[in-house]
Amino acid sequence: MASRRKTMAPNSFGKASTDTKSSKGENVKANNSGTGTKSVKSSGTTVKSRYMQPVDKPSLSKSNSSNSRTNEPVAMPPRPSSPKPGFAKPRVATPPRRLAAPMANPTPPHVYIFIGTDTLVMQNAVKHERTSEKNKTAIEMQTFLLAYITAKMDHNTAKLKEEAEARLLHVMEEEERLYNEVQEKKRKYLLQERNKQTNEILDLQIAALTPLVEEAQKFKEDYRTFARAIDTTRHELPVKNCYIEGDGRVFLDKSEACLEKSEKVLVDCTATDLHDSSSAVECLRDIKAASKDITQQIFVTFSELQELSSQVSLYNIKTQQAFEEHKLGPTRTRELYCPEP
Numbered sequence: 001m002a003s004r005r006k007t008m009a010p011n012s013f014g015k016a017s018t019d020t021k022s023s024k025g026e027n028v029k030a031n032n033s034g035t036g037t038k039s040v041k042s043s044g045t046t047v048k049s050r051y052m053q054p055v056d057k058p059s060l061s062k063s064n065s066s067n068s069r070t071n072e073p074v075a076m077p078p079r080p081s082s083p084k085p086g087f088a089k090p091r092v093a094t095p096p097r098r099l100a101a102p103m104a105n106p107t108p109p110h111v112y113i114f115i116g117t118d119t120l121v122m123q124n125a126v127k128h129e130r131t132s133e134k135n136k137t138a139i140e141m142q143t144f145l146l147a148y149i150t151a152k153m154d155h156n157t158a159k160l161k162e163e164a165e166a167r168l169l170h171v172m173e174e175e176e177r178l179y180n181e182v183q184e185k186k187r188k189y190l191l192q193e194r195n196k197q198t199n200e201i202l203d204l205q206i207a208a209l210t211p212l213v214e215e216a217q218k219f220k221e222d223y224r225t226f227a228r229a230i231d232t233t234r235h236e237l238p239v240k241n242c243y244i245e246g247d248g249r250v251f252l253d254k255s256e257a258c259l260e261k262s263e264k265v266l267v268d269c270t271a272t273d274l275h276d277s278s279s280a281v282e283c284l285r286d287i288k289a290a291s292k293d294i295t296q297q298i299f300v301t302f303s304e305l306q307e308l309s310s311q312v313s314l315y316n317i318k319t320q321q322a323f324e325e326h327k328l329g330p331t332r333t334r335e336l337y338c339p340e341p
Contacts, residue, residue, distance in 0.1 A: 325333045 328336075
């Protein structure tokens with residue numbers, strides 16, 4: 001029995017974690033296998049209760065008790081934490097801090113406590129580090145996604161802008177083409193309207209002139225007949241007219257004599273005109289010289305007349321001044337010309 005206790009005591013603490021893991025796995029399997037019940041996640045490590053573990057009775061022999069005192073302290077299992085339903089924060093189970101009954105040479109109890117706390121701190125640090133790495137990875141992933149989405153949006157915006165510009169250019173070209181087509185159709189329509197009005201006016205003229213066509217044809221035929229008759233009877237037409245009396249040959253002889261007389265008269269007139277024209281030129285020269293002399297004499301006479309007129313005006317002014325001075329008297333005249341200061 002002593003050897004049995006000796007082998008079981010040190011393994012109780014080592015098996016606590018395995019028992020907790022096995023109990024946790026059994027609880028998870030029980031929760032997953034249950035039908036109709038909601039699975040509740042355990043808030044911490046679950047271990048068996050103290051009354052479920054075998055404990056040595058105090059009625060053992062002294063040898064067993066003395067041997068047990070020399071053994072290592074036995075770590076008592078922790079109390080099980082009951083699972084709390086809901087969304088409560090999980091409580092981290094702490095390793096057991098109880099020891100067995102006091103023994104002769106007990107080992108300091110804080111060794112296991114430090115070992116358990118260091119393990120928990122390391123686990124928490126690892127967990128925190130993993131969480132921070134996960135958060136960092138998530139943030140980097142979100143940043144990458146945002147950058148990708150931004151680049152995609154910029155690419156799509158540029159693509160849509162190019163498509164919009166192309167469509168706008170196509171619409172403008174289509175609008176210009178339609179405008180030119182409308183203008184061409186408008187021009188054709190106006191030309192058709194003008195031709196229509198011209199045709200209507202021509203129809204009215206044709207309707208008004210249709211009765212005169214027969215008269216025009218008749219006049220044309222009569223004129224042709226008259227012209228043909230003149231051409232055929234040209235050699236038989238009389239040579240006499242209202243100014244010719246008698247025979248034509250006699251008239252021509254008389255006309256020749258008259259023309260000769262006219263020629264002689266014209267020759268005499270031209271010779272006389274030449275002599276008269278030379279004398280007229282001399283007369284014109286004399287008249288021009290006389291006119292120059294007269295103009296010069298008139299200029300001199302006019303200047304002399306102006307001088308005489310100025311002298312007469314001065315004489316009249318002086319005469320009037322003397323008359324006024326005599327009329328006012330010497331005293332008044334002196335006051336006017338020489339006023340006292």
